Amino acid sequence: MRKYDLIIVGAGIIGTFCAYHALKRGKTVLLLEKDSLPFEASFRNFGQAVPSGQSLPLWFEYGRKSLKIYKDLQENTDISLVKNGSWYYASDDQEMTLLEEIHQLFTERNYTNKLYTAQECLDINPSLKKDYVKGGLFFPEEASLNPLVMVHRVREFLIQYMGLHYQPLCSVISIEKKRGIAKIHSAHGQAFWSDKVILASGRDTQFLFPDLFAQADLKISKLQMMRLIPQKRAFKSNILTGLTIRRYESFHSCPSFHKLETSAEQKLLQEHGIHILFKQADDGSIILGDSHSYVPAHHQANFGFEISTEINEMMLNEAKRILHVESWDVESTWAGYYLQANKSDIFTKTLDDVIHVINGIGGKGMTTSPGFTAEYIQKLY
Structure with missing residues (x-):
């Protein structure tokens, strides 16, 4: 069986940038997406990167770091970043x-x-x-991005130049710890294995660990x-x-x-x-x-x-x-x-030491996700 260092469920902005930072650390990463293309909150927004609007000091600093990450990526490939202030x-x-x-x-x-x-x-x-x-x-220093294309372009860059494995149309129906690592089952009967899993499923909270999300605020x-x-x-x-x-x-x-x-x-x-x-x-x-x-x-x-x-x-x-x-x-x-x-800025939870849930970032995802996920992956590894 093929085992990855990290499998990420959900190819929105949180999942994509978790993949980016893990790949930069030399990890093998598989990104799973239930639809042919992700199209939820990461794409239905203004596409403004405005750290100036985030709570001080923590989320402003995430936003500031995100701007640098966006600018570094833009130097390597066109992710649609425009520094327009x-x-x-x-x-x-x-x-x-x-x-x-x-x-x-x-x-x-x-x-x-x-x-x-x-x-x-x-x-x-x-x-x-x-x-x-x-x-x-x-x-x-603040900027705009086109939300209809940015995440897609980052993902394609990761596939082409950083070794990301990506599988769309892959609905995950269960995640469990087995033999000390994570086992993922898809609706098509596939099984995937990894040392760690990140679940970044957005507003679809009724399928995987519904009791966890029901109890969360x-x-x-x-x-x-x-x-x-x-x-x-x-x-x-x-x-x-x-x-x-x-x-x-x-x-x-x-x-x-x-x-x-x-x-x-x-x-x-x-x-x-x-x-x-x-x-x-x-x-x-x-x-x-x-x-x-x-x-x-x-x-x-x-x-x-x-x-x-x-x-x-x-x-x-x-x-x-x-x-x-x-x-x-x-x-x-x-x-x-x-x-x-x-009552918090984001919802995170670790289950059985190998399953890591990230959700509830709210309306600050475009501005802060690259910076937040950089710190999250650093702590994970």
């Missing part, structure tokens, strides 16, 4: 105070950023609406996003706005965060988990969103199957307060889903 725009004096405070916190950590006045923001980005912006903070988040029709270039960088400043965890470290006052209009948007992000793709289309709603991990059916027109209208109306664009015509709209730990 991130703008945060304040819509009122309270948000501007938070930008001033977070500027200081990141400056102390030698993370390049610069504050701008409202007029400077308008001069740099004429698409901004004068009545909205009170000032801005720019992070030039996990929830599923549903996000709504939309894409406007291709149009002339309105901006280059990632744009994050006032509601984002009020939502992202890095700002919770600001002394003034807990003094924030919220208007009735802001509260209504926050009740639907709405904050407004913009990203303009290479074809000129503009991705904007998003909203957040939650159900317990084993109650996905409670989401139903509809995209809420009301929520999309709320997001569009708020977006129209912020930017001038050529067209607000919507080309497509979709929902993304991810598993999130309720």
